[in-house]
Amino acid sequence: MRRMEEVVGRARAAFKSGRSRPLEFRLQQLRNLERMVVEKEREILAAIGADLHKCGHNAYSHEIMGVLGELALAMEKLPSWAAPRPVKKNFLTLRDEAYIHPEPLGVVLVMGAWNYPFVLVVQPLIGAIAAGNAVVVKPSEVSEHTSQLIADILPQYLDRELYPVVTGGVPETTELLTQRFDHIIYTGSSAVGKIVMAAAAKHLTPVTLELGGKSPCYIDTDCDLAVACRRITWGKYMNCGQTCIAPDYILCHPSIQSQVVENIKATLREFYGEDVKKCPDYERIVNKRHFKRIMNLLEGQKIAYGGETDEASCFIAPTILTDVSAESKVMEEEIFGPVLPILSVRNVDEAIEFINHREKPLALYVFSNDKKVIKRVISETSSGGVTGNDVIMHFFLATLPFGGVGNSGMGAYHGKHSFDTFSHHRSCLIKDLKMESTNAVRYPPITEKKLGLAKFFLLKRFNKGRVGLLVLTLLGIVAAVVIKVSCS
Amino acid sequence: NPYAGLVSRLREAWLSRRTRSLEYRMAQLEALGRFLEEKKQDILQATALDMHKPNFEAYFSEILLCKNELNDTLNNLSHWMKDEHVDKNLVTQLDSAFIRKDPHGVVLIIAPWNYPIHLFFVPLIGAIAAGNCVVIKPSEIAKNTEKLVAEMLTCYLDSDCFAVVTAGVEETTRLLENKFDYIFFTGVPRVGRIVMSAAAKHLTPVTLELGGKNPCYVSNTCDVQNVARRVAWGRFFNAGQTCVAPDYILCSVEMQEKLMPALREAITEFYGPEPRNSPDFARIVGDKQFKRVRALLSSGRVAIGGQTDEKERYIAPTVLADVQPSDPVMQEEIFGPILPIVVVANMDEAIDFINARPRPLAIYAFSCDSKEVNQVLERTSSGGFCGNDTLMNVTLTSLPFGGVGNSGLGKYHGKFTFDTFSHHRGCLHRNMGLEAINSPRYPPYTQQKLGLMTATFEIKRKGMCTLL
Numbered sequence: 010m011r012r013m014e015e016v017v018g019r020a021r022a023a024f025k026s027g028r029s030r031p032l033e034f035r036l037q038q039l040r041n042l043e044r045m046v047v048e049k050e051r052e053i054l055a056a057i058g059a060d061l062h063k064c065g066h067n068a069y070s071h072e073i074m075g076v077l078g079e080l081a082l083a084m085e086k087l088p089s090w091a092a093p094r095p096v097k098k099n100f101l102t103l104r105d106e107a108y109i110h111p112e113p114l115g116v117v118l119v120m121g122a123w124n125y126p127f128v129l130v131v132q133p134l135i136g137a138i139a140a141g142n143a144v145v146v147k148p149s150e151v152s153e154h155t156s157q158l159i160a161d162i163l164p165q166y167l168d169r170e171l172y173p174v175v176t177g178g179v180p181e182t183t184e185l186l187t188q189r190f191d192h193i194i195y196t197g198s199s200a201v202g203k204i205v206m207a208a209a210a211k212h213l214t215p216v217t218l219e220l221g222g223k224s225p226c227y228i229d230t231d232c233d234l235a236v237a238c239r240r241i242t243w244g245k246y247m248n249c250g251q252t253c254i255a256p257d258y259i260l261c262h263p264s265i266q267s268q269v270v271e272n273i274k275a276t277l278r279e280f281y282g283e284d285v286k287k288c289p290d291y292e293r294i295v296n297k298r299h300f301k302r303i304m305n306l307l308e309g310q311k312i313a314y315g316g317e318t319d320e321a322s323c324f325i326a327p328t329i330l331t332d333v334s335a336e337s338k339v340m341e342e343e344i345f346g347p348v349l350p351i352l353s354v355r356n357v358d359e360a361i362e363f364i365n366h367r368e369k370p371l372a373l374y375v376f377s378n379d380k381k382v383i384k385r386v387i388s389e390t391s392s393g394g395v396t397g398n399d400v401i402m403h404f405f406l407a408t409l410p411f412g413g414v415g416n417s418g419m420g421a422y423h424g425k426h427s428f429d430t431f432s433h434h435r436s437c438l439i440k441d442l443k444m445e446s447t448n449a450v451r452y453p454p455i456t457e458k459k460l461g462l463a464k465f466f467l468l469k470r471f472n473k474g475r476v477g478l479l480v481l482t483l484l485g486i487v488a489a490v491v492i493k494v495s496c497s
Numbered sequence: 498n499p500y501a502g503l504v505s506r507l508r509e510a511w512l513s514r515r516t517r518s519l520e521y522r523m524a525q526l527e528a529l530g531r532f533l534e535e536k537k538q539d540i541l542q543a544t545a546l547d548m549h550k551p552n553f554e555a556y557f558s559e560i561l562l563c564k565n566e567l568n569d570t571l572n573n574l575s576h577w578m579k580d581e582h583v584d585k586n587l588v589t590q591l592d593s594a595f596i597r598k599d600p601h602g603v604v605l606i607i608a609p610w611n612y613p614i615h616l617f618f619v620p621l622i623g624a625i626a627a628g629n630c631v632v633i634k635p636s637e638i639a640k641n642t643e644k645l646v647a648e649m650l651t652c653y654l655d656s657d658c659f660a661v662v663t664a665g666v667e668e669t670t671r672l673l674e675n676k677f678d679y680i681f682f683t684g685v686p687r688v689g690r691i692v693m694s695a696a697a698k699h700l701t702p703v704t705l706e707l708g709g710k711n712p713c714y715v716s717n718t719c720d721v722q723n724v725a726r727r728v729a730w731g732r733f734f735n736a737g738q739t740c741v742a743p744d745y746i747l748c749s750v751e752m753q754e755k756l757m758p759a760l761r762e763a764i765t766e767f768y769g770p771e772p773r774n775s776p777d778f779a780r781i782v783g784d785k786q787f788k789r790v791r792a793l794l795s796s797g798r799v800a801i802g803g804q805t806d807e808k809e810r811y812i813a814p815t816v817l818a819d820v821q822p823s824d825p826v827m828q829e830e831i832f833g834p835i836l837p838i839v840v841v842a843n844m845d846e847a848i849d850f851i852n853a854r855p856r857p858l859a860i861y862a863f864s865c866d867s868k869e870v871n872q873v874l875e876r877t878s879s880g881g882f883c884g885n886d887t888l889m890n891v892t893l894t895s896l897p898f899g900g901v902g903n904s905g906l907g908k909y910h911g912k913f914t915f916d917t918f919s920h921h922r923g924c925l926h927r928n929m930g931l932e933a934i935n936s937p938r939y940p941p942y943t944q945q946k947l948g949l950m951t952a953t954f955e956i957k958r959k960g961m962c963t964l965l
Contacts, residue, residue: 025852064942066942066943066944066946066947067942069947070938070947070950070951074950074951096893096895096896097895098893098895099892099893099894101889101892102889102893107893107895107896109896109897110874110882112878114901115878115902191902199700202700203697203698203700206693206696206697206700207694207697207698209693209697210690210693210694210696210697211690211694213686213689213690213693213705213707213902213903213905213906214906215906215907218700220700232929233929233930236929236930236932237929239932239935239939240935243935243938243939279939280939280940280941281940281941282941288940288941290940290941290942291940365512376929378929380926383926387597387924389514391599391602391920391922392922393922393923394922394923394924394925395597395922395923395924395925395926396924396925396926396927397924397925397926397927398926398927398928398929399925399927399935402588402589402925402927403594403923403924403925405586405588405589406583406585406586406589406594406923406925407586408583408584408585408594409583409594409596409923409924409925410596410921410923411923414599414601414920414922415601415602415678415700416700418700419700419702420702421921421923433878433901434897434908435878435879435880435881435882435901436880436881436882436890436893436896436897436898437874437881437882437883437884437890437896438881438882438883438884438886438889438890438893438896439867439870439883439884439885440883440884440885440886440889441885442719442720442723442724442863442864442865442885443720443723445720445723445726448726448727448730448886451557451730452726452730452766452767453551453553453767453768453775453777453778454767454768454769454775454777455551455552455553455776455777459553460553460556463553463557463561464561467557467561467565467892
């Protein structure tokens with residue numbers, strides 16, 4: 010297993026050479042990455058299709074489009090993101106330079122997931138390259154076609170030493186995690202997230218963990234049910250429910266439960282036709298293990314719609330469960346499949362209490378015509394992110410940080426947040442070697458007079474006005490001159 | 498689990514939502530201000546007993562800097578708490594998109610002994626400002642300050658939401674078994690690893706403010722007397738027990754010659770001919786630490802100082818010359834009033850020397866030539882950097898304070914403390930109407946729909962004509 014040590018060692022040596030730092034180099038690599046996505050589009054769509062039975066359109070809109078967007082954003086904004094950021098100064102530092110200097114961290118490890126196997130590896134990669142790092146890319150072995158493709162094409166377009174791809178399963182990943190990295194971003198389950206963080210702790214490596222959980226979806230009685238259910242259906246059953254921010258379960262008043270079911274049924278027919286199994290736009294469960302896991306969750310449940318399965322092709326029809334009990338198996342773990350339980354709550358208070366008694370989810374959804382209800386749910390709960398009156402969509406806005414909280418993860422990325430995550434924000438204060446007199450106040454031996462002057466110069470006042478600031482500045486300059494004269 | 502009761506009590510208070518309103522947070526912060534004001538003398542006394550901390554130093558770091566941070570937060574909290582609206586793409590133009598600052602929940606602050614008030618107080622300001630409940634664990638090594646904090650702090654704060662725990666190593670290990678929603682730790686890297694491993698079990702995010710050996714490069718072109726004063730001040734403040742103190746000097750053999758008399762003059766100017774008698778010079782905090790630092794004196798050659806007194810835990814402001822990289826004093830963070838000078842041929846050698854070692858909390862570079870200062874900055878990596886002075890980079894509340902690599906992860910001070918203790922939650926509040934805009938995303942998929950999606954979701958490169 011010395012291979013991991015060699016690969017990471019080479020990446021580190023390449024980083025130390027300094028060549029990943031100049032902006033022009035980073036932009037060149039990003040341009041190459043863009044070329045790769047455009048030139049290899051067919052192969053990428055085919056690989057994703059082979060892994061998840063995903064049609065070309067879906068694969069394009071879920072994975073390629075987002076990546077091209079991030080690339081365009083990073084290439085446009087990189088000079089401004091990477092520039093030193095001046096900060097507000099105080100009296101003593103008025104004549105100095107004070108700024109935050111974004112710098113690369115070093116060697117970043119990107120660990121992808123199998124459900125969106127291309128974008129979940131490439132989107133972090135974009136941010137890590139933009140920030141000037143070397144990046145070790147480890148796609149998920151479960152999505153084996155995409156993983157192999159990435160291993161084949163990335164070295165054809167990017168610097169091979171700086172951005173190596175490592176493939177393999179659990180033993181290889183375990184070995185990889187013993188190496189020292191300067192940041193690790195992992196997308197996957199909470200259980201493995203703990204293992205990743207424990208490995209990182211040995212090297213004091215900062216981590217970004219994009220995990221999961223059960224993302225609740227509350228439907229208020231005051232709501233356009235047809236629209237709400239269409240949006241929920243879209244988000245729940247895309248990628249056959251294998252989406253970390255899919256609405257996991259619905260909370261609603263029992264009186265609207267049957268209407269919700271009818272609306273979702275109608276939408277499903279609209280989306281996938283009468284025979285969903287034949288529809289090219291509907292995906293499959295990624296493998297037999299997950300198929301069996303989801304089947305297990307259906308045990309003892311009241312199936313209001315769907316429930317058809319075919320183990321040979323890992324097909325599970327879009328399924329709705331009603332009158333689900335909070336203690337049932339399907340409510341214990343993230344479903345990550347096309348099964349939608351509906352639970353009854355009497356009002357929004359109960360919904361909020363229900364949500365707050367569980368682990369903090371990655372996403373939270375609330376549908377209501379009443380803005381106040383939406384505001385209340387957001388204010389009285391916690392989650393990685395929120396979309397009100399829709400699902401999934403907060404993921405697509407790059408200006409919003411995307412990440413979890415509590416059990417659903419730590420840290421965030423997308424857009425500028427990626428750049429900031431993969432950078433070290435180094436504070437810099439550059440002073441003058443002259444003007445020593447202003448320093449005299451702080452040197453021993455300490456006298457009452459010095460103490461008084463120190464308080465005057467340094468103490469921030471509560472609620473000072475702008476004019477006060479100007480006056481104090483002028484007084485400060487005068488005092489500096491006075492001290493210089495009295496000390497000489 | 499001896500602390501389970503305490504943590505669950507705080508968690509219940511947290512669930513009651515009491516800490517959320519701006520008024521509540523401001524009231525608690527103002528109470529913290531009163532603690533500083535009313536207990537000022539007790540703080541000066543306790544820190545004097547703990548490590549003979551000079552009144553001025555204690556006032557500067559434990560009172561004045563804390564007051565600054567507090568006032569900065571009080572002045573800006575309502576602004577920091579507001580939702581931050583973000584730019585939208587075409588498809589979300591009619592929606593509301595913002596970042597909400599949510600508190601984490603019940604957080605733990607573990608503080609060290611060298612600035613025993615400051616290093617729990619400043620994180621505490623941000624933790625309260627962000628709306629959390631807090632468990633504070635002050636250092637058991639600074640015994641008098643620990644006692645003060647345990648007895649007096651909670652009288653000022655809401656004791657349902659804020660608790661002080663006094664604990665040694667064993668008890669702290671038990672404390673860390675509990676689930677917290679954030680852990681803020683200041684201390685040594687070795688313990689930082691232990692804290693992060695414990696946090697990993699609960700997926701608790703952490704900020705680790707650690708340490709290292711902070712190099713101080715002195716170029717040949719500089720005002721020697723000014724350099725000597727600024728470096729001596731930074732090194733001997735708190736008898737060297739400062740995480741951002743200049744740990745060792747890198748300079749040419751000629752500069753070492755020039756610096757020595759200048760340093761001697763600065764030390765005499767600061768502490769008089771007999772520093773032991775100066776009220777402005779501190780002592781080592783404990784016998785164990787005293788013995789450790791004293792052992793480092795057998796490195797290179799004692800050019801200035803070197804006197805010690807075990808009873809008083811006094812080590813004189815000391816400068817060591819002709820120190821080799823393999824000497825004991827160069828193997829660990831000194832954390833004492835000893836300043837080794839390591840000779841290098843030139844700036845490039847100094848930079849290579851620095852880069853061959855773990856990344857420190859701070860790097861200092863002194864030169865009249867700003868290009869040289871810039872070179873050191875550009876070609877090295879550290880938590881923070883200060884050109885032509887020491888320590889001052891951590892007194893500006895607008896600069897983030899934190900380490901990188903072995904010297905730590907995360908940052909705080911000013912708004913960064915508030916941000917550290919908040920979860921930045923991406924929120925998109927969409928329109929329930931205008932469903933037609935969404936139709937391109939729904940199955941059944943067609944080429945036409947894909948084109949529309951691309952047009953509304955995509956971010957285009959500026960200056961690229963779409964007709965092409």
